[in-house]
Amino acid sequence: MGILWIVSSGPGSTQQLTPAAMKAIALADVIIGNAFYLDMLEQLLKNKQVIRSAMGKEVDRAREACRLAKDHTVAMVSGGDAGVYGMASIVLEMVEREFPSQEVIMLPGVTAATAAASRLGSPISGDHVTLSLSDLLTPWEIIEKRLGLAAQMGTPIALYNPKSRGRPLNLAKALKIMLTCRDPETPVGIVKNVFREGEETHITTLRELAENDDIVDMHSILIIGGEESRIWKEDEDVKGIITPRGYHRKYVY
Amino acid sequence: MGILWIVSSGPGSTQQLTPAAMKAIALADVIIGNAFYLDMLEQLLKNKQVIRSAMGKEVDRAREACRLAKDHTVAMVSGGDAGVYGMASIVLEMVEREFPSQEVIMLPGVTAATAAASRLGSPISGDHVTLSLSDLLTPWEIIEKRLGLAAQMGTPIALYNPKSRGRPLNLAKALKIMLTCRDPETPVGIVKNVFREGEETHITTLRELAENDDIVDMHSILIIGGEESRIWKEDEDVKGIITPRGYHRKYVY
Secondary structure, three states, X not given: OOEEEEXXXXXXXXXXXXXXXXXXXXXXXXXXXXXXHHHHOHHHXXXXXXXXXXXXXXXXXXXXXXHHHOOOEEEEEXXXXXXXXXXXXXXXXXXXXXXXXXXXXXXXXXXXXXXXXXXXXXXXXXXXXXXXXXXXXXXXXXXXXXXXXXXHHOOOEEEEOOXXXXXXXXXXXXXXXXXXXXXXXXXEEEEEOOOOOOOEEEEEEHHHHHHOOXXXXXOEEEEEOOOOOEEEEEOOEEEEEEOOOOHHHHOOO | OOEEEEEEOEOOOHHHOOHHHHHHHHHOOEEEEEHHHHXXXXXXXXXXXXXXXXXXXXXXXXXXHHHHHOOOEEEEEEOEOOOEOOOHHHHHHHHHHHOOOOEEEEEOOOOHHHHHHHOOEEOOEOOEEEEEOOOOOOOHHHHHHHHHXXXXXOOOEEEEOOOOOOOOOHHHHHHHHHHHHOOOOOEEEEEEOOOOOOOEEEEEEHHHHXXXXXXXXXXXXXXXXXXXXXXXXXXXXXXXXXXXXXXXXXXXX
């Protein structure tokens, strides 16, 4: 019996991939993953059997990885952290149902939300909510309910999958919900292609983004500030977003 | 003028530290951080000026890092991801107020929640809430409000700082709030010292943990399952927690 590694490959560049993840890829005979993420790891894939799968094929990919792991060392590569909108859950569902004695080892990685946050200053800093606006696997009513409660929490919110061809209006609906109980001047950070070619960051406000969200695409992560978040400036130059942790409540500095 | 790197050192082991973080530590003349995290990176600190600071000294540490960065290359090391309950926000507050033209570069890392999740199966998988039960910097009433809303969201919840000597009862109060609207049989995963010496994982339920939470200490991360989370078993053997992503709503498999 082989081993099935579920390897989190981080936001893109191999500079953000952990040594443990690299080692698992090096030890594996077979590498399987979404072509988009595998292409960024090209230098690690030489002399390997590589199975490039496509978006939307996650169930088949999970089953194939389990089948191969019966007699191979398999690395299932998943972008960001595999346990957050990644392949970990569907692979374990397969193991649970069809491959119960398969050995599986999970390796964590840098998830897109904290990668994006690092490019924006410190917009998250502490308590926060992580939501996806994709209604492919979660009914939209549930997403709306979660958005409403998250808005009331007053914490920063990291939004994955803010927009895609199939659902161009979800972001506008989400921003409308936010504006029912958040200050329109709440800072919002947008990072496109974080740690990948073509990386872009933008800092705006809920109000401005609700007027025009053309800047957001399917490769973007959004961070909506919390009630205490502010735009960080040097003179008139916008440098990022700061959400204070609360030291000002305890110390004079 | 020097550079100030804010380096996320991940959950502990250098096997979970990114190459970008390692490179920043290698380039720095001065390394400053909480002794607990620096001690785990000992092999990277040879021939460096190392400033070991203590818990509770974050404001002083941030100011000292900024002062040193005027004419040194400084790496401020912060455990997990520096942008999540780490040093990023207080360092940037200092830069904003007192050192406005200081160059700062942030490097993300593996945050404790996803590190812990990887040891428990796939308990987070998608939408989730991240909260800390420490009321040192956030008033307890705000934490309670957030817990109540998070419980209603029905998503998994990652709890940082679930217990400490100074606030041994916060966890019991938090579990009581959870039980007002979550099934008592909701799975709960506990990871102590994730990716560090003495790592332990435990899988229990809200009901059991509310009866006795002695197992939780200040080095633990808790993951409370969502409405769809289940305990993953092989026969009677508990293997982890699975929160399905929702493929079962779209596909037959």
